[in-house]
Amino acid sequence: MSEPARPRPALLLAVEPEQCPIVTSEFQRYARDYEVVCVESAEEARAAAARMQGAGQPVALLGVGWQVPGIDSGLRLLAELHRMLPTARRICLTTRDAYGLSLPKLRESLARGKFDTYLLIPQGARDEEFHTAVTEYLSDWGWTASTPEVEGVRIIDGAGTAETSRIRDFLDRMGIPHRLYSPDDAASREVLAGLPSVQGGAAPAYPVVTSGVIGGAVLEAATAQQVARLVYGSPQPVDTDGIVDLVIVGSGPAGLAAAVYGASEGLDTVVLEAEAVGGQAGTSSLIRNYLGFPRGISGMRLAQRARFQATRFGARIYTGVPAESIEPAAAPGEPHVVHTDGGSLRARAVLVATGVQYRRIGIESLEELVGLGVYYGAATSATREMEGRPVFVVGGGNSAGQAAVYLARYASSVTIVVRRDNLAETMSDYLVREIAATPPITVRTGTRVVDGGGETHLEWLELEGPDGRERLEAGGLFLLLGADPCSDWLPEVVARDERGFVYTGREVPMDRWTSGRPPAALETTVPGVYAAGDLRAGSMKRVASASGEGAATVALVHAHLATLTAR
Structure with a gap:
């Protein structure tokens, strides 16, 4: 049985009525791969966002005008829509006439991380600078927030192994599209049936990795290092001549x-x-x-x-x-x-x-869950799995700040845990301001992780802070503890x-x-x-x-x- 067709991702645009034909025309070049929806009021934008959210339709981009009928500020509408559709990239669209008046507020809001960028609505054909920015954000969204349409590597895992997490992290960092399959999928059964272990009557050793990228090889009980050696740059032994x-x-x-x-x-x-x-x-x-x-x-x-x-x-x-x-x-x-x-x-x-x-946290129960909800570093490959879960980031440097902002697109909440009294001592100012402007993120200073655990995946953490110890539900722990x-x-x-x-x-x-x-x-x-x-x-x-x-x-x-x- 084939998979049900997934809805096309949408580009949701909200501008003034006289600008909607122009904006719709400009975005038509993306209409083959995205549903382009342009609305002319805040009320219509909310209704469209609710419809897409209810239908499970991914939204790649929110483009909201500086002024939109039905609300006093386009930036307020952009923030409202982004709370409904947190993985969408955010662009504020302004006209040349409003540009001079809007610029101070746009710069202030951009510096605080309230949206991704602002662009002038094109007034003529082939405004490629405008479309360069749009395609960059669509590329970023397509890589991080959606299931890859192109499958470079297939991973089959029926056991939820930590090694699978490491393999996916390697592939993500190398920019190689991949997809995780269950052993029950039709495509998986064909691959598994050809394994020597299965033909000999044994159960397959997961994870199983296969791809044309690795010359059609099928790796059983694959490791990240094996995949790394086969996928890019090292299909042959290290050259020892000369x-x-x-x-x-x-x-x-x-x-x-x-x-x-x-x-x-x-x-x-x-x-x-x-x-x-x-x-x-x-x-x-x-x-x-x-x-x-x-x-x-x-x-x-x-x-x-x-x-x-x-x-x-x-x-x-x-x-x-x-x-x-x-x-x-x-x-x-x-x-x-x-x-x-x-x-x-x-x-x-x-x-x-x-x-x-990154330094190890040194808590045995958490070390046993590395790759199973506990990660050292940002581990962007794991962020999609954090959707709707409470997530904790430990660390006060720039890497921790970037990870927290990114995770806020997916997680129900993000808590930054830091031993110092504030973030400003170790983190760049632009990140401190962006964290303060991102509602899902809270910061717990003077606090450290002292325990945690779960059956097959991280389920809880214990924090120790100024008010004593507290046990909290946790779906993910990202450790960026210093170098x-x-x-x-x-x-x-x-x-x-x-x-x-x-x-x-x-x-x-x-x-x-x-x-x-x-x-x-x-x-x-x-x-x-x-x-x-x-x-x-x-x-x-x-x-x-x-x-x-x-x-x-x-x-x-x-x-x-x-x-x-x-x-």
């Missing part, structure tokens, strides 16, 4: 920037990534303060674009291949050796950009501070300098081995600064290679 110019360990913003600039400038460049391309930044639902993206960009999209750039210039990227150790050059002019479980690479220069990892450097795999000769962050340049203790001179900027205590991004002692822990450090490393590598050539 000596490469630059090996980059880690593919966060620093590693990707170095890959783009290194490969574009002629360096034979290899990137090793233990998980998904993008690193911790790749899990961010929306980065709003990165230069050049006024409407913001998700960490996945930023990493995806950088990945395409790097591979276009010839960089080779291996996912699911963690570096296990570095063997420093035995003598000047000799290569460094980077060891992985898939082979060893000899490199004239190495950039360590493995970043940081520990991923540096324990480095050799002792690479100097680190007491927390494990890597010293570079003038940060290196003077007793480790050579001939009274510090290493080059971003160079570690091993000549030709560099560190950039969050792993580096003294770094700013921001996407932009990490990207800058990664790019700057390439000039240092060129200088190092010139020295080797001279020798």
Whole structure:
């Protein structure tokens, strides 16, 4: 039996009567894939939203005019409709005549996160700047809020395993569409029947993963690392022939920037990534303060674009291949050796950009539920499962703030749990203001999680705060607890501070300098081995600064290679 047809997603537009024909005409280019509905009053907008909500029709975009008959403010109507349809993207539409008068209020409301952007209603044909913004929001909505129409990878899971959550997280971070199937689906039964274990009379070992993306292979008892090795960048073993110019360990913003600039400038460049391309930044639902993206960009999209750039210039990227150790050059002019479980690479220069990892909460009952309602990081792949559930976010940094705002689109409530007295000490001001303006979010300061549990999925948490302990229902827990450097795999000769962050340049203790001179900027205590991004002692822990450090490393590598050539 085929699945019932899903209703087409809608674009709900509410403007003044004289603007409705113009707006409807502009949005007709989306009519093949979306139902375009334009109404001329607040009352009609509420009725249309209620109808769509009742019918289970997804709404991708709310476009509301600065002025709409039946209400004193279009922004008030936009907020009202968004409470009914929280996953829809929000655009305020204004006319050129009203633009000057509306701009101060629009800017103030935008800064407080009350809507996503404002746009001038086009007055002529082919206003592609207008449609660029619209398609960006539709793309974002289509990736995060709807079931993918294109199926890149099929996952079959009849046991609700934590590994399935990790596989989906990897695929989401890589921008690969996928769908989760029950073993009872007709498409699943055909795949399962072909498994050697089933043909031998045994039950299938879940999760089962299959896709043309992985060459038609069928993985039984699949792991995220197996999928990572097969899906992107590493269908073949790590190339161990010859000596490469630059090996980059880690593919966060620093590693990707170095890959783009290194490969574009002629360096034979290899990137090793233990998980998904993008690193911790790749899990961010929306980065709003990165230069050049006024409407913001998700960490996945930023990493995806950088990945395409790097591979276009010839960089080779291996996912699911963690570096296990570095063997420093035995003598000047000799290569460094980077060891992985898939082979060893000899490199004239190495950039360590493995970043940081979130600290563990250390509560055994919650650790057992990781991937089953408990997640380290933003885990955007899990947000759709949070619909209608009470969710808790632990942490006071920007990543926690971004996760809370994003989860508020789905969850019945979002509670930020932070030990400090306020968020302003550790979070950017724009996020503090946006959190304050997002009704489903509450902040509990001076509070920590002390216990939690559930049978097969997280069901409850116990919080300890100024007024004592309290047990609360919980459908999701997202832990963003601060950062520990991923540096324990480095050799002792690479100097680190007491927390494990890597010293570079003038940060290196003077007793480790050579001939009274510090290493080059971003160079570690091993000549030709560099560190950039969050792993580096003294770094700013921001996407932009990490990207800058990664790019700057390439000039240092060129200088190092010139020295080797001279020798």
